[in-house]
Amino acid sequence: MTEDELEQAFYRRIENEEKIEPKDWMPEGYRQNLIRQISQHAHSEVIGMQPEGNWITRAPSLRRKAILLAKVQDEGGHGLYLYSTAETLGISRAEMIEALQSCKAKYASIFNYPAQTWADVGAIGWLVDGAAIVNQVSLQRTSYGPYSRSMIRICKEESFHQRQGYELMLTLCRGTEEQKAMAQDALNRFYWPALMMFGPHDSESAHSAKSMQWKIKRESNDDLRQKFIDQTVPQIEFLGLEHPDKDIRWNEERGHYDHGEIDWDEFYRVISGNGPCNRQRIQHHIRVHEEGAWVRDAMSAYQQKKRQRAQAA
């Protein structure tokens, strides 16, 4: 088949909702865009372990500690599925890690905010995992087969994360005045950065047009953000907390909540490396990666020994 015929066949498959698999022909731009998005998604999961990981030794009970340990470990696992998914497109894990550590690749802006109190652990589960699920449910229908399948598995685990976060918030809101105030403060600090997780407005989104055409993305940044805004209003009411957005109003005609404007200067500051914890997050990743070098060396020495034994036999 000629290049033109291969391209036409690719678009027919996209049109027919068929999944594209690793060995199938695909346009180079499609491959590169997937590598960009999936590797950044993987980095987000791994860097996302840091804010909550900070609370494992300070969880207030054995039950809460066990839940938090399991959750943080799940996020590491999600990172590993996603790195493997990106590797099917012809990039190595080492190249992706290098791009992260040299700040060429991004990760979700939200993880550059600190988890300052125990209530932040609840707000992260409820709002950050909640926003991640809204996005990832949509990505279950993405056109690249391995990415779509990893999203199905990840969403199942994320919904447990979201529920444990909301349950933690509910416990605080039904506790003492101080505990409820701590929950309100965590909501106030995490609400706006959670909305930023969906990316810039559609009109400002560099990759959306191509990603929608290729069905890598199935819903736009603003549509997904609106879904999250709508679902969060009754959850805030049920907790008995005040909504951080003073402009939030139900719009009967649109069938959605109208809302206040996000501070986009803050968003661009954070994604360009100048958020509250950007340097700390990357430095921590580099340090731990270097400390783990002996594990990688031991694994490759073991593989080599196995290969040599197999050859000798």
Ligand code: FAQ
């Ligand atoms: N933060 O043209 P667009 C989680 C960048 S998982 C940082 O709209 P696109 C689980 C964007 O990369 C959370 N950068 O881009 C968990 C691009 O930069 P580039 C992660 C952002 O790709 C919970 C530029 O701005 N989820 O939380 C952000 O079409 C708790 C232009 O933007 C995913 O990654 C941002 N918020 O749409 C873990 C989902 N927004 O690459 C631990 C998969 C935009 O040109 C604890 N990704 N940028 O240098 C996606 O769905 C998309 O990539 C979007 C952005 C929607 C994030």
